[in-house]
Amino acid sequence: MKKRRITLKDLANELNLAPSTISRAIANHPAISEATKKIVNQKAKELGFIPNSIASSFRKKKTTSLGIIVPRIDIHFHSLVISGIEEFAYKASYNVTIFQSKDSLDRELEIVRILQTKMVDGIIACLSLETDNYEHFKKLEVPVVFYDRVPENYEASKVVINDFESAIKATEHLISIGCKRIAHIAGNPATSIFKARLEGYKAALTKNNLPIKHNLIEYTKELSYEEGVKCAKRFLKLQGKPDGIFCANDYTAVSALQVFKKANYEIPKDVAVIGFSNYPISKIIEPKITTVNDRAFEMGQAAANLLIRQIEEKNEIISSETIVLETQLIIRKSTKKNIHTNTP
Amino acid sequence: MKKRRITLKDLANELNLAPSTISRAIANHPAISEATKKIVNQKAKELGFIPNSIASSFRKKKTTSLGIIVPRIDIHFHSLVISGIEEFAYKASYNVTIFQSKDSLDRELEIVRILQTKMVDGIIACLSLETDNYEHFKKLEVPVVFYDRVPENYEASKVVINDFESAIKATEHLISIGCKRIAHIAGNPATSIFKARLEGYKAALTKNNLPIKHNLIEYTKELSYEEGVKCAKRFLKLQGKPDGIFCANDYTAVSALQVFKKANYEIPKDVAVIGFSNYPISKIIEPKITTVNDRAFEMGQAAANLLIRQIEEKNEIISSETIVLETQLIIRKSTKKNIHTNTP
DNA sequence: CTGAAAGCGCTTACAG
DNA sequence: CTGAAAGCGCTTACAG
Structure with missing residues (x-):
């Protein structure tokens, strides 16, 4: 029998404060006094409080999670791109969920469907070899950045080499x-x-x-x-x-x-x-x-950078942007x- | 302005049914009549209903998501292992979130901390070169399977070659x-x-x-x-x-x-x-x-298989298991x- | 076979 | 600076 995890409410009861105050203190909200923050954080550590980020994601409608679609992970080029993506995303506090299309359009379609329900904040994709239309990407409500094999004659953000x-x-x-x-x-x-x-x-x-x-x-x-x-x-x-x-x-x-x-x-x-x-x-x-x-690694970094910028853009004008990396x-x-x- | 996503409740209103009925119909619950399932699924398709799996994860306390910690993604061995993990996990409807420790213990510690809050259902890890104790893994409340570089003198599930x-x-x-x-x-x-x-x-x-x-x-x-x-x-x-x-x-x-x-x-x-x-x-x-x-690819598959078995084990006796793959x-x-x- | 109700653990707009 | 309250979108135990 696993013991129940400590919640904000437990902390609130323990400290005779409102859950809202605890939440703000943990999030380092400017309105909360330093004194309160201190005792909250202390108690949190003492009781081993671990915030439930699923609850937080659910409430905020933001997962800080990126979906990546690659043909295959074990192709060196793509593993380098993924590495670049992870590197950049990690620093920006995003995490990276990976899917392999195996160059199958059917599988790509299913992955896109999964990603819609999973509510990732954005998607980076390299098209499958079989992909010849982009309707499934059009339906997505989150920003998408393509790399390497990118859609043609289609308004989208892209990272490519020349x-x-x-x-x-x-x-x-x-x-x-x-x-x-x-x-x-x-x-x-x-x-x-x-x-x-x-x-x-x-x-x-x-x-x-x-x-x-x-x-x-x-x-x-x-x-x-x-x-x-x-x-x-x-x-x-x-x-x-x-x-x-x-x-x-x-x-x-x-x-x-x-x-x-x-x-x-x-x-x-x-x-x-x-x-x-x-x-x-x-x-x-x-x-x-x-x-x-x-420039595979840089391609990944650039894609993650561009995507996260689009996610965090305040104004809703998500303009497509194409980044062309120079080769040597x-x-x-x-x-x-x-x-x-x-x-x- | 993005339009609000259709929810279960919207469907319920539309069809004059209770949200609980809709939920069960979508989940193909045996208690629901075929007739009801049919009209629910039809309406769902018509309105473009996409279930919010974050809400579902939150409610069920189950994310169907695995956390993977590798030293580096762009090392061919690890990219093959990840590929094997993704392959198996995908078929079992799990998805795979990847972190690189870069062979740094500090980074590994931080990743484990992140994974605790993210509520993955299980973790597959290859230890960083610097890792010499396993306290941080002990704290985890989810099953962990190690591969390749595995802890010594430590009770844990492992997948290795001989x-x-x-x-x-x-x-x-x-x-x-x-x-x-x-x-x-x-x-x-x-x-x-x-x-x-x-x-x-x-x-x-x-x-x-x-x-x-x-x-x-x-x-x-x-x-x-x-x-x-x-x-x-x-x-x-x-x-x-x-x-x-x-x-x-x-x-x-x-x-x-x-x-x-x-x-x-x-x-x-x-x-x-x-x-x-x-x-x-x-x-x-x-x-x-x-x-x-x-056997890198098979190692990934075996690790995912073992981990998912442990996650879905009904009885709480999660016993450690070591799988040794034979090389050729x-x-x-x-x-x-x-x-x-x-x-x- | 279907429904009403409670609640998962957070966050936030509003009030004071 | 802090609190009370509502609610995110589901699921499930309970009732009928």
Whole structure:
């Protein structure tokens, strides 16, 4: 038999004060005298009073809790984003409830339904791969911030990186070290970020008077390591083999690097390779891979920051806002054509 | 101005029924007639009634919410565990609120304090590195399940793998392929799981009449890739170099592999390498690394399962229970001494 | 099968 | 500076 928890009322009885006074004293309300606050807090500690925040949330209609919808938690990018969200939210006294959509629209719909009843104060979401309309988000009565996979042609707050410009930067880096036949391993272009990386690659070529060759572009479904291997092998069979490969993520960059290495091509001398995301593996594999820092952790922080600002906005004009984080190109050995030392 | 949400009472007025009847109808209570349930649910849908689960939680003193304390979300092992927890909890209609201790005891203490007020129904925790006593967990009025880093000499529910036996298995695998001078890259032995891996390594040597050589054991603080490189370089300087290395995680296994490869040793011919955890990198790096599957995802599922069972246990005898998951040795190229094909 | 009533533990507008 | 009172939206033991 658990013993009943001490309540405000118990404290009030004990101290011959009104529950309202206790409540204000605990909340450090300015109207309460310092003397009263002192004895209340002392007694609270003595009796082991723990405020029931569910009661408080219920009464105030505010849970200080954020709902997060991610495709999968165990994808490194998303775990970094979540980490950034938690970090920021924790400091702002919010907590973070996490759901995985598993890239299923049905599941996303159900999660949104759950979040409506749970009365979170706001939601951060990365759309599932299957999501093609946003009606379910429209119904929500709390602010929503999207990150990474964000709705298109839809008024909403978003946090993203500049994929298009980043892809230009990456491709032009290959051009700058002398690559002439630059290949691209692309993600599914139905996903806007991968489309943007593809378009950036093309734009960079065009801008630098290089032709866009369709056999130098390979598409994958989900940019997996295994798919990357297949793409790289196809490049290997071409008459005009690429001398540089821009991959839409680091896994496929590792694939490309290993496939060409195994076929006795030197990296970066014969083929330079560049990835995207700055996954841990990119700086462990030999040679270390040049990549684009995708700012995952900062993305989480920015999303939490934006969301909490919108929640706490006094005036009801919740305006949508899009934050674009600037990426950095992290240059490592896989694109250092002129340098031949062992320490990149 | 947001419009007020529809409540049970609104439905009751609308239908000329008592709120209690509505409540029971929505909850599919057996005492309510099918006819009534039908009109209630129809009206609920029509008016867009969304139950306020905060009110319900408050009334029932049950939140169907689990608190999770992990050192860091962005460590792959923990993100897998969380994924397993979320997966199981979601199916059981619980949701999952996550906190990062950042391996700080102070932060862990504060999180436990927050979780007390938040009235989660149960807690899953991996202890911070700094945690050396468990008083703060004792105070909790809800069931707690620990995983991975669990309290010692303390009655509690735990989910762990058999680190000691796994280390024996790994070391004996090296012995079985003919290794005679087996080295170990160890984690901090203050952490029980790393101590167990070290002890398993020693036990396997002793059992097989091999000497324990102290210069073949290198200790790290946190088993980082960089530390692993240093350890491996020290092994490289020894007169009697190791012909097999058992590393307490996969990052240091990658270090060992790369350091020896760079020094022109062949893996596994000259040195066999075995890791621990089955991180994604272990099956990408060349040669692919033999490792111990640490069952992270299943650990999360088992922890959630155990916790929810304890929460829903009718009788109050909440007995502590320890679940030990069996690991598997995943044999890959880095220890295949006799096989010399390219496809492991 | 349905209803009336009490109450979960807080907070807050109002009054003094 | 403190108090009395109402009420947030549900659920449940009790009654019929």
